[in-house]
Amino acid sequence: MKKNYLFTRRQIILTGLSGIGGLLLPGCSKKLPPTYGNILRMGDVLTYVVHRTLLPGQSMAREYQHSDISSFPATGTTNPADETSKYYSEAWGKFHHGEFANWGLSIEGLVARPGSYSLATLQSFPNRTQITRHTCEEGWTAIAEWTGVPLGYVLQQAGIQPNARFVNCYAYDDYMESIDMLDAFHPQTILAYGMNGRNLPVQHGAPVRLRVEKQIGYKSVKYLKRIVVTDEFVDVGDTGWSWYNGI
Amino acid sequence: MSSPNNQSTATTPHKRWVKGSHWIITLSFLALAFTGFEMIMVHPRFYWGEVGNDLTPALFELPVSRNYKHGGWENSSPFFAQQGSPITASRTYDIFNQNGWGRSLHFLAGWFLVVTGLVYLLAGLFTGHFRRNLWPGSKEFTLQNFRLDLASHLRMQIPPAANGPHYGLLQKSTYLAVIFFLLPLITLTGMTMSPAITAAYPFLLKIFFGAQSARTIHFFASIALEGFLIVHVLMVIKSGFKQQILSMTWGK
Numbered sequence: 456m457k458k459n460y461l462f463t464r465r466q467i468i469l470t471g472l473s474g475i476g477g478l479l480l481p482g483c484s485k486k487l488p489p490t491y492g493n494i495l496r497m498g499d500v501l502t503y504v505v506h507r508t509l510l511p512g513q514s515m516a517r518e519y520q521h522s523d524i525s526s527f528p529a530t531g532t533t534n535p536a537d538e539t540s541k542y543y544s545e546a547w548g549k550f551h552h553g554e555f556a557n558w559g560l561s562i563e564g565l566v567a568r569p570g571s572y573s574l575a576t577l578q579s580f581p582n583r584t585q586i587t588r589h590t591c592e593e594g595w596t597a598i599a600e601w602t603g604v605p606l607g608y609v610l611q612q613a614g615i616q617p618n619a620r621f622v623n624c625y626a627y628d629d630y631m632e633s634i635d636m637l638d639a640f641h642p643q644t645i646l647a648y649g650m651n652g653r654n655l656p657v658q659h660g661a662p663v664r665l666r667v668e669k670q671i672g673y674k675s676v677k678y679l680k681r682i683v684v685t686d687e688f689v690d691v692g693d694t695g696w697s698w699y700n701g702i
Numbered sequence: 703m704s705s706p707n708n709q710s711t712a713t714t715p716h717k718r719w720v721k722g723s724h725w726i727i728t729l730s731f732l733a734l735a736f737t738g739f740e741m742i743m744v745h746p747r748f749y750w751g752e753v754g755n756d757l758t759p760a761l762f763e764l765p766v767s768r769n770y771k772h773g774g775w776e777n778s779s780p781f782f783a784q785q786g787s788p789i790t791a792s793r794t795y796d797i798f799n800q801n802g803w804g805r806s807l808h809f810l811a812g813w814f815l816v817v818t819g820l821v822y823l824l825a826g827l828f829t830g831h832f833r834r835n836l837w838p839g840s841k842e843f844t845l846q847n848f849r850l851d852l853a854s855h856l857r858m859q860i861p862p863a864a865n866g867p868h869y870g871l872l873q874k875s876t877y878l879a880v881i882f883f884l885l886p887l888i889t890l891t892g893m894t895m896s897p898a899i900t901a902a903y904p905f906l907l908k909i910f911f912g913a914q915s916a917r918t919i920h921f922f923a924s925i926a927l928e929g930f931l932i933v934h935v936l937m938v939i940k941s942g943f944k945q946q947i948l949s950m951t952w953g954k
Contacts, residue, residue, distance in 0.1 A: 498807075506898050506899075514902045519752070523753075524781065524788055527755070527788065528757055528793060529791065533793070588752055590913065594745030595755035596913050597758075650781075669898045694802070697809075702895075702898065702899070
């Protein structure tokens with residue numbers, strides 16, 4: 456006897472697949488990081504697209520009380536002036552010696568007014584202080600108070616162009632991370648020059664580091680040197696680590 | 703048979719969607735358990751609350767890698783002038799860290815688990831699978847039956863394979879606990895470790911008492927699920943391995 460199903464299995468599967476496709480489409484029409492044919496990177500991009508599609512973009516990371524501030528390990532590069540280190544930077548050492556009076560953050564790429572921003576200039580901009588939780592990919596967390604200028608404000612000062620897609624942050628220890636426009640203009644994404652009420656300590660990225668509060672710790676680049684705004688994804692090859700790390 | 707199985711004489715085999723989701727979830731779970739252990743090796747300390755790191759006290763530590771109590775810290779200095787101030791210190795120790803592929807594989811397997819799990823939940827609800835095969839009837843669900851079933855399991859008197867969803871009371875209760883408690887719990891505590899997800903859904907941090915508590919609960923839920931896996935496989939072996947595998951694959 457032929458059964459009269461309301462929906463056939465094929466219809467259900469096709470409807471489901473096209474539904475998922477429709478859901479992913481707005482994410483896919485934007486530029487995505489490369490996957491290098493690597494299934495792990497495909498999974499990372501899936502996570503990125505789903506987060507950008509389903510999560511409210513401007514939601515704020517939780518902020519804490521002053522009494523919640525905790526001990527905070529310094530990992531990765533902890534002193535770029537260390538000559539024995541693979542990531543030794545003579546230039547940074549000189550800036551450090553001069554208490555960063557001659558240090559400047561270069562902002563380049565798709566901006567109308569490229570140029571260098573001194574520490575004093577950055578400190579003269581409207582600032583934001585936030586007590587947030589740092590989540591390290593290793594599994595630990597720590598809470599600190601960060602003071603700095605919102606990255607979005609600085610990018611607007613520099614006259615960021617409408618075709619901008621990525622903000623690439625280069626550091627004195629040869630580290631580089633890029634973020635998309637949603638993270639770059641998030642109110643809690645700041646160029647931090649203060650930590651726990653003092654100048655940013657050397658171990659934590661003096662004189663200025665990035666804070667990206669809705670991603671894992673390694674996106675928050677320390678020892679900033681220059682920021683380059685691009686419309687293309689700057690491909691440094693498969694590092695073995697996920698580019699997007701909101702998870 | 704002391705087991706209170708009310709097996710019908712006409713055995714219905716496992717549905718294809720049950721078989722398919724069973725094996726996808728099995729493979730996802732194995733990948734998640736493996737990479738989860740790798741991540742514990744990177745930071746084998748567990749905490750309660752929002753915060754936990756090498757400079758704060760641990761709830762417990764597991765001796766599972768060279769990172770266990772490595773002690774490689776220097777230039778320790780307090781943030782504030784007062785006594786007992788939180789501190790910072792620089793790490794000098796080259797830790798074991800394979801989280802690059804470990805995390806990405808964990809989340810990829812997580813996607814397979816979550817998507818398959820959702821399809822399974824919807825199908826189980828709408829086909830009546832849960833109601834018919836997993837939910838114990840009020841006559842079946844008695845303390846007496848529970849005690850009898852438990853006793854026969856402890857004596858290793860396991861009924862032979864039924865070639866389909868014909869489960870005893872203890873078996874139904876265990877499956878329900880895994881499907882509706884442990885797997886949702888491990889998924890939600892996993893999400894509570896994500897800074898993007900907790901920014902969107904801050905209640906997750908409330909219900910699990912913080913990001914580090916979520917990590918600790920996630921760990922214990924994984925131990926419970928691994929315990930389930932071991933007992934499940936043991937029961938499959940005791941009730942007729944070959945037949946059970948056939949009935950969950952291409953057998954009728």
